[in-house]
Amino acid sequence: MNESALVACGVDKRFGSLVVAANVNLALPPGARHALIGPNGAGKTTLINLMTGMLRPDGGQILLGGDDVTALAPEQRVRRGLARTYQINSLFPHLTALESVTLAVCERRRVAQTWWRRLIAYREEIEEAHQILGALMLGAVCHRPARELAYGQQRLLEIALALASRPKVILLDEPAAGVPREESKELFAAIAGLSRDIAVLFIEHDMELVFRFASRVVVMVGGSILVEGTPAEIASDPQVRAVYLGKAQREYRHG
Amino acid sequence: MHPVFGVLFDGVAYGMLLFLLSVGLSVTLGMMNFVNLAHCSFAMLGGYVTVTLMNRLGWPFFATLPAAFVAAAAVSVVLERAFFRRFYNASDLEQCLLTIGIVFVSIAAAAYIYGTDQQPVQLPAFLRGSIVFAGLNFAIYRLFLIGMALIITIVLVAALEMTRFGTQVRAAVNNQRMARGLGIDVDALFAVTFALGSGLAGLGGALAIDLVGLDPSFAFTYLIYVLIVVSVGGLGSIGGSFAAAMLLGVSDIAGKYYVPAIGSILIYLVMTVLIMLRPAGIFGRR
Amino acid sequence: MTSTTIAEPRDYLQAQMRWRWGEIAFWLATLLPFILTPDYLLLASQVAIAALFVLSLDLILGFAGIVSLGHAAYFGTGAYTAGLISKWGWGEPLTGLVIAALAAGLFGYVTSFIIARFRHLPLIMITLGIGLLLQESANSASWLTGGFDGLQGIHTWPILGRFRFDLYGYTAYGYALAALFVIFLGARRLIHSPFGLALRGIRDNSQRMRAIGAATHSHIRTIYTIAAMIAGAAGAILAQTTETVSLEVLGFQRSADVLVMLILGGTGRLYGGLLGAVVYMVARDQFSGLNPQYWYFWIGLLLIAVVVLLPNGLLGGLSLLTRRAKVQS
Numbered sequence: 084m085n086e087s088a089l090v091a092c093g094v095d096k097r098f099g100s101l102v103v104a105a106n107v108n109l110a111l112p113p114g115a116r117h118a119l120i121g122p123n124g125a126g127k128t129t130l131i132n133l134m135t136g137m138l139r140p141d142g143g144q145i146l147l148g149g150d151d152v153t154a155l156a157p158e159q160r161v162r163r164g165l166a167r168t169y170q171i172n173s174l175f176p177h178l179t180a181l182e183s184v185t186l187a188v189c190e191r192r193r194v195a196q197t198w199w200r201r202l203i204a205y206r207e208e209i210e211e212a213h214q215i216l217g218a219l220m221l222g223a224v225c226h227r228p229a230r231e232l233a234y235g236q237q238r239l240l241e242i243a244l245a246l247a248s249r250p251k252v253i254l255l256d257e258p259a260a261g262v263p264r265e266e267s268k269e270l271f272a273a274i275a276g277l278s279r280d281i282a283v284l285f286i287e288h289d290m291e292l293v294f295r296f297a298s299r300v301v302v303m304v305g306g307s308i309l310v311e312g313t314p315a316e317i318a319s320d321p322q323v324r325a326v327y328l329g330k331a332q333r334e335y336r337h338g
Numbered sequence: 339m340h341p342v343f344g345v346l347f348d349g350v351a352y353g354m355l356l357f358l359l360s361v362g363l364s365v366t367l368g369m370m371n372f373v374n375l376a377h378c379s380f381a382m383l384g385g386y387v388t389v390t391l392m393n394r395l396g397w398p399f400f401a402t403l404p405a406a407f408v409a410a411a412a413v414s415v416v417l418e419r420a421f422f423r424r425f426y427n428a429s430d431l432e433q434c435l436l437t438i439g440i441v442f443v444s445i446a447a448a449a450y451i452y453g454t455d456q457q458p459v460q461l462p463a464f465l466r467g468s469i470v471f472a473g474l475n476f477a478i479y480r481l482f483l484i485g486m487a488l489i490i491t492i493v494l495v496a497a498l499e500m501t502r503f504g505t506q507v508r509a510a511v512n513n514q515r516m517a518r519g520l521g522i523d524v525d526a527l528f529a530v531t532f533a534l535g536s537g538l539a540g541l542g543g544a545l546a547i548d549l550v551g552l553d554p555s556f557a558f559t560y561l562i563y564v565l566i567v568v569s570v571g572g573l574g575s576i577g578g579s580f581a582a583a584m585l586l587g588v589s590d591i592a593g594k595y596y597v598p599a600i601g602s603i604l605i606y607l608v609m610t611v612l613i614m615l616r617p618a619g620i621f622g623r624r
Numbered sequence: 625m626t627s628t629t630i631a632e633p634r635d636y637l638q639a640q641m642r643w644r645w646g647e648i649a650f651w652l653a654t655l656l657p658f659i660l661t662p663d664y665l666l667l668a669s670q671v672a673i674a675a676l677f678v679l680s681l682d683l684i685l686g687f688a689g690i691v692s693l694g695h696a697a698y699f700g701t702g703a704y705t706a707g708l709i710s711k712w713g714w715g716e717p718l719t720g721l722v723i724a725a726l727a728a729g730l731f732g733y734v735t736s737f738i739i740a741r742f743r744h745l746p747l748i749m750i751t752l753g754i755g756l757l758l759q760e761s762a763n764s765a766s767w768l769t770g771g772f773d774g775l776q777g778i779h780t781w782p783i784l785g786r787f788r789f790d791l792y793g794y795t796a797y798g799y800a801l802a803a804l805f806v807i808f809l810g811a812r813r814l815i816h817s818p819f820g821l822a823l824r825g826i827r828d829n830s831q832r833m834r835a836i837g838a839a840t841h842s843h844i845r846t847i848y849t850i851a852a853m854i855a856g857a858a859g860a861i862l863a864q865t866t867e868t869v870s871l872e873v874l875g876f877q878r879s880a881d882v883l884v885m886l887i888l889g890g891t892g893r894l895y896g897g898l899l900g901a902v903v904y905m906v907a908r909d910q911f912s913g914l915n916p917q918y919w920y921f922w923i924g925l926l927l928i929a930v931v932v933l934l935p936n937g938l939l940g941g942l943s944l945l946t947r948r949a950k951v952q953s
Binding site: 367450 | 685693754
């Protein structure tokens with residue numbers, strides 16, 4: 084059996100009396116296309132923060148490529164091949180798209196500490212960054228500062244930054260969040276174009292994306308995994324329906 | 339009798355004063371994360387209001403205290419409306435510089451109007467002198483100061499715990515976004531809290547005159563102490579401010595009495611180390 | 625075909641980094657005081673020293689986003705080190721400068737471990753605390769520092785054995801200007817290096833830096849140490865050219881002044897700091913008859929005005945104007 088690319092094993096996390104993760108078990112095989120869905124406040128982003136190291140779990144382990152990384156800092160996990168994007172854009176507003184991705188490439192190649200050589204001497208890094216941007220249809224705007232990009236382009240830049248670290252696992256936090264219909268084509272193409280070597284876990288509310296790209300769906304509610312299965316199984320699962328429909332009924336009553 | 343009791347008493351009195359000066363800043367920093375380095379300018383304003391009312395207009399001391407509070411609160415409202423509210427989301431640096439600019443202006447203005455000498459203030463007769471109890475000398479003014487600060491502390495804590503306003507303040511300090519989501523008008527709340535905090539500082543400034551003196555450098559000298567209290571005590575924590583103020587007050591007096599050569603060094607060293615160990619303050623959360 | 629696609633992004637970046645005519649004009653203009661205003665060379669050397677100090681602050685504040693209210697600690701360390709070396713008998717300026725800069729750099733390196741771990745108010749407080757601690761300690765250690773009276777007995781030897789420090793300041797200004805220029809070249813190189821890019825990343829979004837695998841603490845320690853060395857160099861030059869060192873080199877006022885100069889000129893542009901230093905120091909000299917309190921009144925108003933109206937400083941305002949002019953034409 085292939086070793087999983089990323090495993091969350093019995094992960095617990097609590098803030099005072101608020102339980103945000105309860106015995107969460109999740110395994111991502113290499114090349115996976117898994118979707119993580121669930122109502123707001125279910126703890127999905129928290130789980131990503133636990134897996135990337137921004138939060139320390141109270142119990143359980145995180146395994147990356149078979150190694151226990153639970154005690155490692157976020158930047159160390161990135162160097163071992165774990166990348167993520169943010170639900171709310173977290174870019175470098177004053178850096179151009181090219182500069183941002185070049186920076187990420189330089190960090191990966193451990194040359195970011197060299198202050199005595201000019202940036203333009205690093206041809207390979209700049210070229211690689213340019214190619215990543217080109218593949219995501221951002222080549223034409225690569226010299227614009229990130230804050231001047233259209234929202235959809237910023238979401239693509241989020242993915243470009245993650246790809247620059249040559250990850251083996253990518254965690255996408257609602258990649259399509261807030262992207263208008265007209266701009267979602269490139270985004271979908273970008274996600275479709277992700278290499279088969281990379282294991283992808285994405286949080287999404289957009290069911291079209293889930294059904295299009297996910298081979299497996301995990302449903303999270305109230306800090307625990309409720310059920311997991313193929314998209315078709317999940318769509319017809321009565322428990323999942325109750326969670327979503329029940330919620331919808333409550334909203335309907337409030338008016 | 340051992341001088342240690344005298345040092346302790348003086349330290350507690352000084353600590354109470356520091357608490358009054360600091361509590362407003364602690365709460366407003368905890369709520370809005372607005373770095374207001376001009377906080378002690380409001381204190382200084384309160385002091386000068388008292389001096390003016392007493393020396394030039396002949397008001398009795400007690401009447402000037404509410405005036406100091408109100409004056410400081412009023413000026414803070416004006417500044418908050420005119421300037422500060424535009425900078426709540428600005429960078430730390432911009433907030434620092436804006437408020438440092440106000441400190442400079444206030445110090446220069448005070449020097450221009452009142453000169454650079456210490457301001458004399460004649461306390462009412464019954465506040466002067468000291469009483470002897472159990473063989474120790476207790477300065478009456480310091481007793482008054484301690485009593486005053488304790489009453490204010492009780493009122494503050496009661497207001498925070500038992501009134502709706504207080505609950506909203508605690509909610510906004512704890513989680514601003516959620517408080518807004520619950521429908522709390524955080525901006526209005528902050529304006530009121532800011533005014534109250536500045537008013538308390540003004541009151542503290544008025545009370546400080548007889549204890550530590552008043553001159554234009556007050557706005558800066560005591561800023562350092564207030565920042566220490568707030569940083570060590572934890573933002574938004576009244577209990578933390580109280581504890582830190584006591585700690586600082588007693589340590590400073592004790593340091594100056596027992597080891598005058600290195601008095602200040604100890605304070606700065608302890609502060610720096612404490613902030614390093616507990617950056618959110620002893621009682622802070624973040 | 626591929627060669628053109630590679631060349632294009634590099635060419636663009638290269639165009640960003642080349643020397644502008646304005647820069648060349650600026651550095652040529654720094655030579656003017658020798659010819660036009662030889663009576664003011666001592667002031668000019670003070671300006672150059674201040675400019676070097678501001679440059680060091682810009683590196684940590686404008687580029688890495690570290691707000692420091694105690695940067696004078698490193699300036700003062702350099703000044704006292706250079707002063708003490710001279711007082712103890714070795715008055716050779718260039719080696720003294722290097723040793724002083726290294727001493728300040730060492731202090732910067734040690735404190736950088738603390739600095740790198742904090743942000744916001746705790747960081748501001750810690751930088752303030754370090755500055756205050758150092759000043760108080762220097763005051764107490766009057767056996768070493770001369771306390772309130774300052775260091776006595778500093779005598780600086782001629783530079784390279786030939787250039788004696790004269791009363792008119794030719795050597796002083798030449799020395800300070802040369803140091804400023806050389807160090808500036810290094811700083812400029814740093815800004816346009818991958819490290820410079822990383823610093824801007826930290827300033828823009830340090831959390832995202834960690835998410836792309838950056839060792840942000842290590843980067844911060846590096847730039848802080850470099851900045852401390854440069855500040856120390858500035859302090860050393862002050863000690864050597866004026867042959868005096870007093871406690872104010874470590875004081876909060878000096879830390880505040882350098883902050884004002886940087887904000888005035890504009891952060892994150894290198895030249896902003898230099899411009900701010902020139903404007904501030906010249907203005908202070910012009911108004912030197914004024915009571916210091918009133919000087920700070922106007923500085924206070926200026927700070928408020930800059931923050932409210934010109935958040936990017938004079939240079940930022942200028943570049944905004946030129947951009948608008950270009951759009952209109």
